[in-house]
Amino acid sequence: MSTEPSSPRVNTGYVLDQLRRGLETSLNHSDPVVRARAAAKVERWCSVLEGMSEGTLEAGSRTPVEGVPAWVTLDVAHGGFATGELLAAGPIEPHERERLASLPASREDVTERSRLNAWYLGDEGQRELAEALHSGCYRVRVPEEGALLTVTWLLRRGEAERALALLETLLPFTDRLRFYPVPDPRPFSPSAVVRVQTVQSTVKQLEWVQQRPQIAKMNETLRVWNPLYDRTVELFLETVEGELPHLAVEDGELVRRPDGQGRVEGGWPCQRWPEGWHERARQVLRDYQAERQTHTLVGKPEHPKGNFARLRGFLLRCLADASLLTGRDVGSIRKILASYVTSHGAPGSERLQRVRDEQARMAAQPTGKEFANLLADRLRGLPGDEGLGSLELVSEPFHGHPIPTHLLEKVERSLEAPIDQLVERGVIGSGEVLAIVLPQISSQVGAAGIEDPELRRLYTALYAAFRRRRSLLLLDLQHQVRFDELPWVEAIRPFRKSDLGARALARQTLEQVATLAIASFPQTLLPNKLLQELSALAKGADLKLPLVEELAADIFMGTFSMKYLDAARTAARLLEGKLYARYYGIPTKLLLTLDDREQRWGKDTSPRFAELCTERAGAKQGGWSVARNGTIVEQAQILTTHNLAVLFEELKLAETLRPALPDMARQCFRWVVRQQTMKIDQWKARLQMMKNTAYAWRQMVFFLSFVHSPELQEFLDEAREHIEEQDEAFVRRFEPVLAGLEWVVAGNTFDASGRGGPMGLARRFLGWSESRHWLLGG
Structure with missing residues (x-):
């Protein structure tokens, strides 16, 4: 007899409990959205239970779905239970419907997925996938969606044998699974799985x-004091003979006595004492004292003039000797009871029950x-x-x-998710937060050993999608499916090298993060903290990038280090003759020939560059002010494009981001309009808004410098339409800004004062001014 311990088996109790909880929520929850979500979970758990009972699902196995290999991505419920559904299968999605509508009809026995997979393997489909590989305008949500992209890459590299071997593996599932990516207008920015905090x-x-104090007080009142007050009132109502006391009402209005008080009608309290009344009264008082020991937020029950406190006082006197109550005392009790019955309804009435049920519902909410x-x-x-x-x-x-x-x-x-997903969800909502997670990325990039940029991007997309797979419940010391077990990942294994080293990894990460930061937050400058990280990556990649920080106007020392001139030269080379250079009047030839150097504070500086920025700002000589400094710093930002030109030039981002540039410019424009139309009362906040919107405008002009003429004209038409949708006062105020852009796009330039067009109505938009900014009015 074997002495090996028996393997543990999966208990269906967990599945049944999840199913029970889901059913309870789907049937009883008041929120229809929650009920619908619970119903979907019930359906998943039913699939798990049905598959386990029929033997088509083997919980605890690496291949729990009958006839499905380990590399297929499964729908996995809580606890690692496979539902039997394949994530790359399921209903036809909108992008698939759109493609199917363009395809010729086929036999009825051919599935829609078969038709789509076959089309992507044809000449036209291969061209589309090749273009997607080049532009990065695709998304891989589950690893299977990158399989045919891999086939395309292999065929274009002359690796037909590997491609055909891969297709043989995929063929049995082409009738069900999406082996093609999701088209997307924005290029995919490869990223690793990161988190903002632990x-x-x-x-x-x-x-x-x-807890908010007012909410805590409300809950204490609803949960504790209202029920005790109700019990106290009900005790006294039991002592009434005849009709319950109430306030007289005629035509919906209270009938008042000559002294202005409401007229009380009905019977009188303290006329009879039902059996057990005194013990129940003592219990109410004991319960009140016990609750008061732990619930002290609300002071109203203790207020001596409050009805609750007065009734408790009368209750004590009744327990001591009710015969000592005066007529005035009984009248006061009657008046309190009448106000209660009139305001809330008599005990047992439908009206009072509705109020208390609603209050109980509110009190029961966590x-x-x-x-x-x-x-x-x-x-x-x-x-x-x-x-x-x-x-x-x-x-x-x-x-x-x-x-x-x-x-x-x-x-x-x-x-934990790919960094671009956290950006989309708003978890990473700024460049500052991006800088926090950036150190996590280099250790998680899986494509460091791939030289080809298209395959590197694809590999990273596949890796990120694979990391989103949910783990299976496994028995018998089995291991989870590994990334290299995916057939299309195995097919490209020979093209990964392990000797590219840290420089390749640093450059790749630099490209990823710079692309993501600029595309995700196009209206904001790259913050200094992020620039520090990018500079470190550039150093690790052995790249000498002159990345320049944003300088604080209040501590500006009147000079610039040599890297500002280096960055301005890069911008001049990249932008000569383009919209940005013409809009801001960049002296590209002067910058390209400028080459001076002076040691100040132990650093190489460029006095001539500082002089050029001062001249362009029109700053007053011999003075000092934050506003004056701001105008000079802004000119340095304009001449250097505040790092956009350096990154676009070195990392070829104009090509990478080209499909997204028009939309990025639109985001900038609409953000500027939103900020400019906000009601801002504080003067300092208005100045900050003006500076930030000018910076966003500058980035917008930069992006527009790399779009084609038809797209540029389309942008201007949309911008004009959007402006005219705003209120008349804003349109009048902002018209010179938009007119200035239209003026330069038309091939014109501004004069020395930054004006153009008929009567100089078109103006260049800058953020800083030594006097009151013209966009602020007044």
């Missing part, structure tokens, strides 16, 4: 969440603090120094109540 940091932030504690508890079970693989791990509703969005956004900061 799980431990998020737990600490959740622990700091405090508070923000309770939700935060729940999320923190869920996260504590995960490794604190790592990230979160999926929000599904913590986002389950709590007793049927969905987790508040603002708390899930806190948790998202620990979500």
Whole structure:
């Protein structure tokens, strides 16, 4: 007999419990969105249970779906249970419908996926995939969507044998799976899986969440004091003989006595004492004292003139000796009871029940603090120094109540995902946050050993998609599917080299991050913190890039280091004759010949470049002010394009980003309009807005310098239309800015004062001014 321990088997209890919880939520939750989401989960768990019972799903195996190899991406539910669905299968998607509409009809027994896969293997489809490889305008959401891109790359490199071997592997699944990418107008920016902060940091932030005082007080009133007040009122109403006291009402208005008080009608309290009344009264008072020990936020129940406090006082007197109550005392009790019945309804009435049910519903909802504690508890079970693989791990509703969005956004900061996805989700919402995650990237880039840029980008897309695969529940010490087990990854393994070293990795990461930062936040300057990281990467790649920081106008020393001149020369070479150079009047020939150097504070500086910036700013000689400094610094930014030209020139970003440039310019323009039309009262904030919108305008002009004439004209038409949709006052104020752009696009230039057009109405848009800015009016 064997002495080996038996292998553990999968218990279906977990599946049944998940199914039960999902059913409860889908049937009983008040929010239809939550019910629909729960219903979808129920369907997934039913698939798991059905597959396990029928033997088509083998939980615990690397290949849990019958007839499906390990490399196929599966739909995996909580706990690592495969549902039987394949993520690259499923309903035909909109981009597929669009392509199918252009294809000729085929036999009825040919599936739509077969038709699409076959088309991409034809001449026209291969040309489209080749163009996608070149431009990067595609997305690979699951690894299978990169398989035919790999085939295309192999065929274009003369590796027909490898391509055919790969196709043989894919062929059995071409009737079901998408082996082609999703088209996208913006080039894919390769990125690794990163997180903004660790799980431990998020737990600490959740622990700091405090309940808003007004919400906490409301909940205390609804949960504690209202029920006790109701019980106190009901005790006294039991002592009434005849009709319950109430305030007289005629034609919907209270009937008032000569003294202005409401007229009370109905019976009188304290006329009878039902059996057990005194013990129930004592219990109410004991319950009040017990609750008061732990619930102290609301002081109203203790207010001596409040009805609740007065009734408790009368209750004590009734328990001591009700015969000592005066007629005035009983009248006061009657008046309180009448106000209660008139305001809320009599006990047992439908009206009162509706109010109390709604209050109970509100009181039963978890508070923000309770939700935060729940999320923190869920996260504590995960490794604190790592990230979160999926929000599904913590986002389950709590007793049927969905987790508040603002708390899930806190948790998202620990979500591990490709950097471009975190940008899209808003988790990385600025260049500053991008700089925080940047050090994580170089250690996670999987394509460091690939020289070909198209294959490098594809490899990175495949790797990022593969990392999004959810892990399976595995038994018997099996290992998860590895990246190299994907047949199309194995097919390109010989083209990966291990000797390119750190320089190739640094350059690749530099390209990725620069592209993502500029494309994702086109309206903002690359922040200094991010520039520090980019400079470090450039140094690691053995690139001497003159990346220049944004200088603070209040501490500007009146000179510039040599790298500012170097950056300006790069810009002059790149932009000579282009829209940007003409709009800002860049002296390209002068910059290309300028070559002076002077040691100041131990650094090489360019006095002539500083003089040129001062002259262009029209800054007053011999003076000093923040505004004066700002005008000079702004001219340095204009001449250097604040790093755009350097990055575009060295990294060939004009070609990489060309499909996205018109949209990036539109983003800049609309951001400028939004900022300029905001109501801003503080003067300093208005100056900051003016500076930032001028910077965004400058970046927009730079991007437009690399688009074709038809796209440029389309941009101007859309911009004019958008401006005319704004209010009349803004249109009048901003008209010179748009007219200035149109003036230069038409082939004209500004005069020395930055004006052009009839009567000089067209103007160059700059952010700094030593006097009041003309765009601020007045």
